[in-house]
Amino acid sequence: MLKTHRAREVDESLEAKEVFLAGWVHTLRDLGGKKFIVLRDGTGLVQLVVEKGSKAFDVAQELTQESVVRAKGLVRTDKRAPRGVEVKVEEINILSRAKTPLPLDVSDKVSADLDTRLRERVLDLRRLEMQAVMRIQSAAVRAFREKLYSKGFLEVFTPKIIASATEGGAALFPVIYFGKEAFLAQSPQLYKELLAGSIERVFEVAPAWRAEESDTPFHLSEFVSMDVEAAFFDYNDIMDLLEDLIKGMIDGVQRECSDCLKELNYELPKFEFPIPKITYKDSIEILKKEGVDVKFGDDISTPLLRVLNKALGKDLYFITDWPSSARPFYTKAKGDDPSLSESFDLIFRSLEIVSGSTRNSSRDVLEESLKQRGLNPSSFEFFLRWFDYGMPPHAGFGMGLSRVMLMLTGLSSVKDVVAFPRDKKRLTP
RNA sequence: GCCGCUGUAGUCUAGCGGUCUAGGAUGGGGGCCUGUCGAGCCCCUGACCCGGGUUCAAAUCCCGGCCGCGGCGCCA
Missing domain, CATH: 2.40.50.140 (Nucleic acid-binding proteins)
Known part of the structure; x- marks a missing residue:
């Protein structure tokens, strides 16, 4: 040494x-x-x-x-x-020996724009502020993992090169796989369900890719997804687990990174536990009361979430029981009202940081659900066939690491919390 | 992709028709300085995104392009 x-x-x-x-x-x-x-x-x-x-x-x-x-x-x-x-x-x-002058002031006497900082990212990451961000991220991921290990979850790894669209909807990045067309995975969704059907409680921390037009401070074309899937859980069990995880991550960061938070001049928000829950239906009613022109079935867009956040006065809350039509095919409908689903989003102010649900565990229901969405069940046979051989009821969620990081650092763009972000226009460094 | 705003030294910023030979900060080069901690003081260095246009005169106004930022959309 x-x-x-x-x-x-x-x-x-x-x-x-x-x-x-x-x-x-x-x-x-x-x-x-x-x-x-x-x-x-x-x-x-x-x-x-x-x-x-x-x-x-x-x-x-x-x-x-x-x-x-x-x-x-x-x-x-x-x-x-x-x-x-x-x-x-x-x-x-x-x-x-470092050449002079430096393209970026690492000692922070003169602050640079995010764009400049990303161009000179290796120097930017040497800034005390970015060192703090990286430490906080490591502490948060560690807390997430440790809490899951303590609850008997296994960390797994799903394929990132896939044969076809997993969920429909999002645009995928094509890759050439030994002369065949393949895609980068937009989510581990289907594979983590299959793993839950084999080894019961699993989680994964891994990248996912979306070839979307999305150009906002909350979207990247490559992002780290923290996924959990558990057999014999329903969405309420999953929300309980998620609450524990959030608590664990906040405590972990508070405990291990108090100096980093100070460096960022940020105090972690004090959340209400248990995390308040509001149904989608009630959210729509509140928005109507606030004078917004919305109806059942509409998506709750970012500007609407801002209104809702203000009306509720809560910084962290679940929106539950979304319309089935607004959710992917694997989402289970509610028994007493199939127009609704056993689903939830976890919202930090006006930002969705987690999305989850009870999943369909019956092949017939899945096929019907695919058809309703204009998707062809036969192209999902690689997934569906395993539901013939003993698929337990299961539930899970996906959490966007960089979005959670905004909550843990007080920064305002996911591009800032990712070491080398990939967006529509940025492929280097 | 749409709407709005923006583009000045390596970095951050002032200027917004003539007073700009473009000001300041930070950095860089040189000098002084044995307790600095955003060190200080002196000297020097370095810039108007690109292309057209208007005007006697353009960093400044107009048009197009590109880049960036914010918002929205797409996306879960």
Whole structure:
């Protein structure tokens, strides 16, 4: 290893100890007879001091911002240092010298537009704010996984190259698969159902692709979907589970990332638990009362969700029991009213972050449902045939990671929370 | 895809018919400085998206294109 400690680990307990540190030159302050280098690594910042006359001084003369260096020095506490502790450098060497000027200010004295930042993303990801975002994401995904493991779910992986459209609706990206036409999966939906039909409780964290025109701060053509599917669950069981997961993710981020939240100047919203539920029907009534021209069967668009959010005064809520016609073919209808379905969306303010339902588990019902939507059951035979051999009742949901991240970071575009986002116009970096 | 707004040095921004030889900040180069922490001070460097038009005169007004942002649509 090139280093004995990481930046954050340098504290008073190491007083007078020799350490090796390595990282990026975050900022440089040259006072003539003394140089201050703020060194950054994956854990944070620490100040290095280089005195005139030391061996290191001449090398430090050559430093530029964002150069990668390794330094040997003695830790000393000093109330004048930023964290009350700093490292007096004895030796320093440059592992990789950064060219100047940088195309982006990593130290955040001048902020750049999102577009510029995405173009210069590798440098952008070095900014403290983006480091915080990446940490929060990791903590959130970890909390999601751990909660599911604790409830006996298995993490699974479904194919991402598929033969045909899974759900109908969304446009897919075609790929050439050994001379045959194939597509990138828009969702693991059908495969996760089949897995739930074999191993009961499964989840997957994986990318999905949609070739949609959608050009908004909430859509990407490639996104990470957090999917859960469980046999012997219905949509109420799934909503209970989801509530636990949301709670776990918020707690996990709060616990592990308080400094990151501070870096983002963001406080996690205080949600009501249990998460309030409102039916689709009641939502429509509320919207009507608010003077919106809507009727049963209409989709609740983003502008309408804003109205609903304001009327309800809730930041996180379920909209349940959607019209069957507004849902995909695998969604189970309600027993007492087949025009409605056992389905839900979880809404953060006016943003849908999760969508789920009880699924149809009978082949006859599925075939009928496909026909009603103008889809041909025979093209779904790869899926339907397994319903002949013992398919339990099951339910599940799909959660958009980057949308949840907006809730956990306070940022306003999913392009900002994804390291290398893919949208209609962006294919690099 | 539609509607609206926008495009000025590496980055962020001021200017919105002549006062622009385009101002500031940050960065970069050079100099001074041994406790900086958005270090400070001095000198220097670097820009009007592209193409047409209007006008005596265009960064500034008009048209087209491209890019970006916001909203909507598509999408779950």
